[in-house]
Amino acid sequence: MVPCIALSKGRLEKAAIDFFEAEPLVDKGRKLCIETNRYRFIFAKGIDVATYVEYGIADLGIVGEDILLEYQPDVFDLFPLSFGQCRFSLAGKPGHIVTGPKKRIATKYPNITLNYFRKRGESVDIVKLEGSVELAPVLGLADAIVDIVETGSTLKENGLVVYDDIRPISARLIANRSALKVKREVLKPLLERFQEKEVGA
Template sequence: MLTVAMPKGRIFEEAVELLRKADYTLPPEFAESRKLVIEVPEENMRFILAKPMDVVTYVEHGVADLGIAGKDVMMEEERDVYELLDLKISKCHLAVAGLPGVRMNQIAPRVATKYPNIASSYFREQGEQVEIIRLNGSIELAPLIGLADRIVDIVSTGRTLKENGLVEFEKIADVTSRLIVNPVSYRMKDEAIDRLVERLSAVIPQ
């Protein structure tokens, strides 16, 4: 049995649609289920529903053979997993944003984000020394209340930024969801995993 860790929310919905296009028989109530572990015996598969940041942890530690994770998580976490396939779903990008017309504080510039590694690496490459403030939610709030000069966050439509009076300054990287695998699982279950990759590859939008 293959165990696949999947994040809840938009990625989950798009991934389920992709699996169905690849002729995997998933129960109709699959997307509506409140269960955290869903078994699909007819496909010899089991799905673990997790928070996006936890998917990579489950795969790295081998409790899941495979996982579906955003490239943003892969860049931030740098875990011991293999990236097998760009599923080209849940497209968005990482960007630097802030209040229009507000310059970075030259003495003690601060950047709020839930991606501290990506943010510090990006600003270091720009030759800028910044203080990183890690937040877990409502990153857009930081410039509004004076906590930070800039934020680094995921931008999908840009609507949330606009509604909060923020603008995008720089794009850091494009982000899509990837199929990742535990290195040991890839050796032990290579045939089943290669078959899954083949079926998904045939239906991934170009």
């Protein structure tokens, strides 16, 4: 049985496809499941990649570290990859002063945000958003946001600045716990290939 690898759609997709340059993935169109001579690939949203790996549908997955930090799926976090590098940041309007008793923070990542402020000894109200969180401070919904920042251009274009860089993140290679044991010999060459490529990156 060929190894099954789940890849994140979106910002990590191109880099993941480039890693498997010998596989016919570039012209995959809208296909979400592709089988080649060596691997089977599943394309899904980041959180779904983690779920497919956790439940053994996929043996390995490439996912953003944000998914692992926020949702804490039951998978092996094997090692970081050299692409998908960005950071979690706290951002808002320049010189904005919070006048209420509590900061209101908009984010797609409530658990990461609460942990960050808890370590600072601060209590905050979380506004959970799924779309463009940059709108929240602009329209007065929140005092600040916690989000992934890559270049900072989206913040700048919306008149926001970074208050604090929370932590760097990158793409991660994850594995199903059982697959690492049961399919060890099948997965070993692929894991070695990942490690060799990362060392040479």
